[in-house]
Amino acid sequence: MPRVADHHARRGQITDAVQRLVVRHGLTAVTVARTAAEAGMSVGLVQHYFTAKDEMLLATFTRVNRRFSARVDELVNRGEAEGRTIAEMLRQALAELMPLDDARRAEFLVRLAFTDQAAHNARLAAVQRETHVGIRSRVAQAIRNGTVCGEVVQGTDAADQALRIVAFAEGLALHTHIDPDTTPKSAVLAALDDQLGRVFTGTCRRAQPGSSAAGGTVP
Template sequence: MPRQVDHNQRRRQIAEAVWRLATRGGLEDVTLRQVAAEAKVSARLLQYYFGTRDQLLLGALEILNADAEQRARERLAALGQTPSMQALVRGVLLELLPLDEERRNRHLVYIAYFIPFLVDPALAKVAREAPHALEDLVAGLIMQGQELGEVSRDIDAAAEAAFLVAGAEGIQTTVLLGQRTPEDAVALIDHQLTRIFTATPRN
């Protein structure tokens, strides 16, 4: 009797091959044949699961994003049942920093996607049209903080969220390059959050 194939596991096997190639030398010149060889599958099987090269890169990125969201949910859940809005925003932003091997490897893969998203018209279109989900999440948490009295009503939640996410992404690069320690990066995030979350919560 033939062995039943786990299609999700096979897709992950191929996605992980993309990630390994990304961290070793970028993705600009990666071919379907190279990915197939790295994943130890046939080129035909790779195309069966993902189709074109662009579809492969986007599919591998979707799997990586799903992993990141799952790990983020787990870490946020570890904050307890009733964390403050500041703690939740902090938890979201720390996901953007390479504070452990898992997050470091993930961010290295994200960086490898940067050039293809710049130079490949189809991928660039996807990047341009991607919603600002993370900024919207942080803005929503800040607005909840305003409702709870943790954040001043004078704060522009959307502008602060955009600044915090962009700042965390910039800090991420300096940590990856060894210009700043993870501890210093976290301290910078905390400094900005202390500036925003200055109001006294209502009882």
């Protein structure tokens, strides 16, 4: 048998290079030549590991999504293990959606680019859908398992609550991306906190719907 290489690692090098290029210059700037250069290898080698560019991009998106939902899962699991309330737990988990630091901003850009691409690519769309329903169902399960003021929530449509709270988080993430100046970190996290508190601690601490608990627009 001939020489061997760590197939998985090599593919990882390539998809990581793709990610960096997407973050820096967008998905349109990703060419196999540039990817090879970024990964420090030849174009021929990239071809050796991905028969076509589409496969390379699909693998990249799959990896990103896997890592992403794994991280959300882990945070929810930890929250449950530590016996946190639903609000506390989801706050930790959903903050992962937001582009609040460089790492998460980078990931957000990649997800955004592929979200667009997925609109006209069935395989990317499938990966996207899978990830989204996975996260939503994990959140729903957490809501079902979780406690509010020491009691388990019941009678609520957890799947629906999950949709709403995840959608809210993603909307905030988008706004943070589009206009960070008028949507500062503090305001976004305050909004998320407030919303979670409003929904998941309402049975003991009555919400005061007319008043905002926002921390204002601190720079």
